Amino acid sequence: MMRQVVLDTETTGLDPLQGDRVIEVAAVELVNLLPTGASFHRLVNPKRDIPAEATRVHGFTNADLEGKPGFEEVAEDLLAFLGDSPIIAHNAPFDFGFLDAELLRCGRKPLDRSRMVDSLDMAKQRYPGMPNSLDALCRRLGIDNSMRTSHNAVLDCKLLAEVYLELMGGKQPGFELAAALAGNGPVLVDGEAVSWTARPIAVPDDRAAAHQGFVASKLKEAIWLKPPFAPEA
Template structure:
């Protein structure tokens, strides 16, 4: 399953009032694992960068002046996303800006059904608790120390970690999934665990072992711990 975790940075809050995208960052996940493939572009917003936006993003007019306009990167962005689900924090905001720019180009709109909104997931999972990206990083113990300014690619990488925690954490299948047997002449190349030559010592103390034995003794002869 392919998913795209993405973030945009903008000059403000409303594209209809003249605000524009100044950065897009996206990372690819396959089976909830980052593949290393990314999409990242700084974009010339064709307008001045407001002071408050500069303070948030650290992107000034001089830096953005020679960057491509959205029309030059819009198709490449659509090609990267394809029909994969898009994981976005506060998806309504980013989708509003992206579809505004894509509409200006006459390109297809991104349907809402293609988005997975991690903000909505967090609010449902932790009602009444702060749900910002920084707050979720603190909750899950994710290091976001490099996030001194908002940056689309860095935020996408952090959001990917947050997303995996929100859906239960990235867990290995411990070899329990069904795998096809090798055909004649073929051999398995996958790693399989081997028994330990020396069993690990018990981590229970004598006091804990005695307390457990006393507890089991009170359960009678039907206790599962007494069955072999």
């Protein structure tokens, strides 16, 4: 099982070294590249004013965050959700830089950069010289982002999870189901584990005999009758 976490933050500005702070952090869990439904989301009181230009980007005002917990109050829950999994973010150095500043401010270790997966860098390698913002990638890859009227960490995580799946080459959820059926194991449906039992289709004896007769008379060179495919006598 491969667990990864897609993460996004919203902030008061662009530079944590100039006093800008995190105001929202969200993350969604992926297992084998597919969302499980598990997620993390917190609004954070930055304990400073939010500039008007930042509000125009993400829509949050000082009043929206009044009474919300400070980052030091959400850090433990965030780190527990992240675990030791790789962390996927669009322009990941930006998000890591802000989270590292917040973690250091409350006496915790910064995130291990070896865990960082930058989907923006991946997109630039795949589509060199083209716009590679999250909106641009959604349009290019046919992902519906019509509800994204402003930056929102939860929505951005969900969209990025879809974008990341496509950047990794795409994957049909049915393959996951088929694999689970083959082993009679659990499969995730809307984030919940459901047990499935394979039900083989029985072939009547007369139909099986007719098929064997056809193969013997018409398909003498059938590859599945030859080693290593032929069953042992």
